[in-house]
Amino acid sequence: xxxxxxPNENPVAINVVPMVDVIFCLCVFFxxxxxxxxxEGKFDSWLPxxxxxxxxxxxxxxxxxxxxxxxxxxxxxxxxRQLGTRRVxxxxxxxxxxxxxxxxxxxxxxxxxxxxxxxxxxxxxxxVITVMNLCKRNGIDKIEFAMGTAPPAAAxxxx
Amino acid sequence: MADxxxxxxxxxxxxxxxxxxxxxxxLLLLFFMLSADMSQRDLEEVVLPQxxxxxxxxxxxxxxEQTTVNVFHRLATGGFSCPxxxxxxxxxxxxxWLIAIRGKQFTTDTVKTQLQFEANLSxxxxxxxxxxxxxxxRKLMIRADQAAPYGYVQGxxxxxxxxxxxxxxxxxxxxxxP
Numbered sequence: 435x436x437x438x439x440x441p442n443e444n445p446v447a448i449n450v451v452p453m454v455d456v457i458f459c460l461c462v463f464f465x466x467x468x469x470x471x472x473x474e475g476k477f478d479s480w481l482p483x484x485x486x487x488x489x490x491x492x493x494x495x496x497x498x499x500x501x502x503x504x505x506x507x508x509x510x511x512x513x514x515r516q517l518g519t520r521r522v523x524x525x526x527x528x529x530x531x532x533x534x535x536x537x538x539x540x541x542x543x544x545x546x547x548x549x550x551x552x553x554x555x556x557x558x559x560x561x562v563i564t565v566m567n568l569c570k571r572n573g574i575d576k577i578e579f580a581m582g583t584a585p586p587a588a589a590x591x592x593x
Numbered sequence: 594m595a596d597x598x599x600x601x602x603x604x605x606x607x608x609x610x611x612x613x614x615x616x617x618x619x620l621l622l623l624f625f626m627l628s629a630d631m632s633q634r635d636l637e638e639v640v641l642p643q644x645x646x647x648x649x650x651x652x653x654x655x656x657x658e659q660t661t662v663n664v665f666h667r668l669a670t671g672g673f674s675c676p677x678x679x680x681x682x683x684x685x686x687x688x689x690w691l692i693a694i695r696g697k698q699f700t701t702d703t704v705k706t707q708l709q710f711e712a713n714l715s716x717x718x719x720x721x722x723x724x725x726x727x728x729x730x731r732k733l734m735i736r737a738d739q740a741a742p743y744g745y746v747q748g749x750x751x752x753x754x755x756x757x758x759x760x761x762x763x764x765x766x767x768x769x770x771p
Contacts, residue, residue: 464625475647555744570646
């Protein structure tokens with residue numbers, strides 16, 4: 435019978451204890467290295483091929499963009515968002531304002547007008563992602579990042 | 594009377610049968626081996642920002658030409674600690690933020706050289722008429738911590754553009770399902 439411990443039945447007995455030890459060690463190793471994968475996703479943001487760096491900050495006669503400006507307020511530790519001249523507190527209002535502005539461009543037969551995120555370098559990354567998310571909710575895929583302001587000077591070589 | 598308590602002649606086998614335990618341990622080992630995704634070595638511990646419109650990343654990492662850049666806060670080890678970040682607040686101390694590609698750390702200056710090197714590994718065959726040069730087929734995935742200063746990501750996008758990498762992806766986490 436398989437698994438029988440009777441030495442008379444199976445004269446060539448194999449000592450399985452070292453094998454059990456090794457398998458146990460391997461089990462412990464893989465258990466410790468197990469990390470449940472976080473459900474990650476991505477936003478595609480293709481850079482314009484022909485425009486070049488800094489072109490987003492160039493001045494044109496007609497403003498054909500929806501620019502969301504973002505500033506970091508040191509006193510409150512919060513991010514201030516501004517669409518045009520209007521400061522927007524909550525996400526729902528900002529989403530509606532972006533939608534209205536986009537609809538205006540669609541009526542002008544310019545549906546590819548981008549939303550440009552012009553954020554200060556100290557703004558937390560999640561605030562930028564929030565604005566990108568609001569654009570995606572409105573079905574706007576063309577999102578650009580303004581490259582006008584330089585990265586923080588203290589970061590250069592300071593890491 | 595004494596015969597009444599005499600032990601039976603047949604020797605009872607009380608040995609432990611190890612075979613079922615070995616079977617189970619083999620199964621456990623197989624499960625842990627298969628679930629250990631070694632391809633995630635290029636991913637640092639990053640708290641990604643949440644977004645409900647995020648596109649699920651279905652590709653298996655390493656199957657296409659992609660460079661993953663991580664922007665993350667320094668871990669609280671070796672006597673270092675940041676009470677601001679530990680209390681889930683936005684740490685604005687730039688010296689606490691790190692950039693890493695495949696586990697190797699870079700500064701905002703040295704990462705430019707690395708991105709140029711990565712871009713040159715997979716250049717397109719033809720010169721792009723709009724850009725006037727050969728662009729890179731490589732994708733750049735930016736996995737930045739939700740509290741990371743935007744300036745870091747901005748610098749990376751700028752460096753990628755200069756290196757000829759135009760396919761940028763930014764990482765975000767899907768919110769937990771209710």
